Amino acid sequence: MVGSALSQGLADAVLVLHLAVVLFVVGGAVFVVAGNLRGWPQANALGFRLLHLLAIGWVALQAWLGAVCPLTTLENWLRLQARQTAVYQGSFIEHWVQRLLFYEAPAWVFVLAYSLFAALAAWLWRRYPPRRPRG
DSSP, X not given: OHHHHHXXXXXXXXXXXXXXXXXXXXXXXXXXXXXXXXXXXXXXXXXXHHHHHHHHHHHHHHHHHTOOOHHHHHHHHHHHHHTOOSTTSSOHHHXXXXXXXXXXXXXHHHHHHHHHHHHHHHHHHHHSOOBOOOO
């Protein structure tokens, strides 16, 4: 029972991490645009911009290759270890966060969406070039 509870807790943590990555990718693009319009120098910090571009690039590459996200694979494995049975068919966190993250659609829809978002991130890189820290 303890191993099951631990696996479910870890699976929920991976799911929340997955949500955080999605929010970073989407919110990062919004932050770059808003930050440049408002003159926030942090919006063009090289480290942040590299991480943002690499994150969406990784997502788009996985979609093109037809690969499953490693976070999804890990979460699914942990849920199998937990042998979950509950009212929500999982935990409260799993139920609601999965509803935010996962959709049913043909694979090409996701490849197109991720590719367009990666193109947007590349365009933002060119439109608002990142800057190296001073000093």
